[in-house]
Amino acid sequence: MKTQVSMILNGEPVEFLAEPRQTLLECLRDTLHLTGTKEGCGDGNCGSCCVTLDGNLVTSCLVLGVEAQGRNVTTIEGIARGNDLHPLQKAFIDHAALQCGICTPGFIVAANALLDAEPDADEERIRAWLANNLCRCTGYDKIVRAVQAAAKEMR
Amino acid sequence: MLQMKPFEYIVAPSVDDAARALGSRADARVLAGGTDLIVQLKSGRREAGLIVDVKRIPELTAIAMNADGLRLGAAAACIHIAANRDVRTHYPALAEVAALIGGTAIQGRASIGGNLCNAAPSADAVPLLIALSASARVAGPAGRREIAVEDFCIAPGKNALAPGEFLVEIFIPKPASGTRAKYLRFIPRNEMDIAVAGVGVAATVVDGKITMARLALASVASTPLFVREVGGALEGQAPSAALIEQAAALAQAAARPISDMRAPADYRRHLCGVLSRRALSAVLG
Ligand SMILES: Cc1cc2nc3c(=O)[nH]c(=O)nc-3n(C[C@H](O)[C@H](O)[C@H](O)COP(=O)(O)OP(=O)(O)OC[C@H]3O[C@@H](n4cnc5c(N)ncnc54)[C@H](O)[C@@H]3O)c2cc1C
Ligand code: FES
Ligand code: FES
Numbered sequence: 001m002k003t004q005v006s007m008i009l010n011g012e013p014v015e016f017l018a019e020p021r022q023t024l025l026e027c028l029r030d031t032l033h034l035t036g037t038k039e040g041c042g043d044g045n046c047g048s049c050c051v052t053l054d055g056n057l058v059t060s061c062l063v064l065g066v067e068a069q070g071r072n073v074t075t076i077e078g079i080a081r082g083n084d085l086h087p088l089q090k091a092f093i094d095h096a097a098l099q100c101g102i103c104t105p106g107f108i109v110a111a112n113a114l115l116d117a118e119p120d121a122d123e124e125r126i127r128a129w130l131a132n133n134l135c136r137c138t139g140y141d142k143i144v145r146a147v148q149a150a151a152k153e154m155r
Numbered sequence: 156m157l158q159m160k161p162f163e164y165i166v167a168p169s170v171d172d173a174a175r176a177l178g179s180r181a182d183a184r185v186l187a188g189g190t191d192l193i194v195q196l197k198s199g200r201r202e203a204g205l206i207v208d209v210k211r212i213p214e215l216t217a218i219a220m221n222a223d224g225l226r227l228g229a230a231a232a233c234i235h236i237a238a239n240r241d242v243r244t245h246y247p248a249l250a251e252v253a254a255l256i257g258g259t260a261i262q263g264r265a266s267i268g269g270n271l272c273n274a275a276p277s278a279d280a281v282p283l284l285i286a287l288s289a290s291a292r293v294a295g296p297a298g299r300r301e302i303a304v305e306d307f308c309i310a311p312g313k314n315a316l317a318p319g320e321f322l323v324e325i326f327i328p329k330p331a332s333g334t335r336a337k338y339l340r341f342i343p344r345n346e347m348d349i350a351v352a353g354v355g356v357a358a359t360v361v362d363g364k365i366t367m368a369r370l371a372l373a374s375v376a377s378t379p380l381f382v383r384e385v386g387g388a389l390e391g392q393a394p395s396a397a398l399i400e401q402a403a404a405l406a407q408a409a410a411r412p413i414s415d416m417r418a419p420a421d422y423r424r425h426l427c428g429v430l431s432r433r434a435l436s437a438v439l440g
Pocket of ligand 2: 038039040041042043044045046047048049050059060061062
């Protein structure tokens with residue numbers, strides 16, 4: 001049986017129907033048609049499904065859609081500032097920090113959560129924080145450089 | 156995409172409501188952060204007919220310190236535990252463990268209560284909780300009771316909770332002055348891996364004498380393993396390299412590891428000695 005869920009999604013109230021067994025990831029992609037959030041592993045290891053839930057970084061493949069009732073969810077679609085790309089998004093392009101791009105939304109949402117909490121995060125901290133995100137293409141260095149560049153710009 | 160089998164879901168507003176819901180049917184399960192449970196439901200390793208979400212019960216997410224010790228709500232997320240000022244001041248090793256479970260996105264959901272209830276031999280928080288003399292405060296159809304953490308895990312994936320019972324909070328007595336604690340694990344990566352072996356220790360030194368010492372191991376038995384003998388060997392003695400060596404040998408001898416894809420048993424036994432020596436040196440040195 002489906003339950004009605006109301007939450008704030010990227011700053012706007014939304015309502016949708018979900019079966020309890022559906023993950024938040026599935027609800028975002030298949031019901032709300034926000035396909036920026038990706039599924040890699042489905043079990044918490046790859047971070048491609050990262051969103052924030054009441055400000056905390058989480059893997060949406062391990063959250064039930066019904067758990068989002070009354071909560072505040074931010075996805076990659078909520079990161080840009082109006083029509084302008086977020087400094088992290090610009091830095092990922094400038095530093096060629098993506099190839100296939102599957103991991104990119106997760107990395108940007110995760111890095112954004114870090115820079116919100118710790119604007120002065122250094123390279124070691126950035127690497128440790130992003131250990132929950134996997135990339136098969138870039139070898140990570142360009143991603144870390146992009147986050148460092150964005151952090152500098154945002155300070 | 157891995158689909159979970161259908162189940163019902165309720166949010167329990169209070170401890171009593173949760174106890175009633177869990178007592179109402181045999182296939183009910185508690186949901187805290189879901190970082191073990193949802194993985195298990197997806198893979199079919201566990202099934203549930205009713206999921207009882209306990210994260211909106213204030214008592215279950217509270218982290219409260221008083222003169223006696225710390226009450227850690229069973230469902231409090233690791234990210235909040237690691238950032239809590241009382242935890243960082245009085246239980247720095249616990250703040251470290253909360254920041255070591257999984258990665259940042261896992262810590263946003265994972266609770267220490269879930270780590271304990273899941274009863275994995277590799278659960279990183281459990282050896283440290285045992286070393287800190289923590290107890291599990293549980294509620295159920297027969298009321299409330301307290302279980303020492305070393306008695307809580309009884310087999311891989313099995314805990315001492317009776318049907319309908321659930322964990323409300325973990326109580327950690329305030330360490331006596333002169334107490335230090337540490338958890339060390341070995342994993343092949345720097346983060347995001349399951350302990351090949353782990354060691355939690357706590358010890359108190361007063362006027363150059365060890366007055367309390369407790370050590371427990373991860374990933375080397377069917378449950379987290381309390382090595383009581385270590386306390387007996389250390390208490391009443393003055394810390395020294397030779398004494399630490401002797402205690403580490405006891406820990407190594409107590410380990411009953413298996414060989415699996417992560418490591419052969421001999422290697423795990425060796426790690427118990429090395430990690431015990433390092434952890435004991437850190438708290439006694
Ligand atoms: C990518 C990844 C990395 C991980 N890394 C680590 C790691 O480094 N170290 C480690 O130890 N673990 C790790 N884990 C496992 C897991 O994150 C932890 O065990 C975590 O602490 C579980 O807490 P939770 O709140 O998510 O529990 P849940 O998944 O909600 O619950 C776990 C189990 O306990 C039961 N339960 C939960 N709360 C209660 C309660 N209050 N009363 C009764 N029963 C209850 C549930 O029914 C379920 O069976 C990892 C998991 C993932 C997916
Ligand atoms: S899809 Fe969620 S962590 Fe990989
Ligand atoms: S760019 Fe392809 S996985 Fe990261």
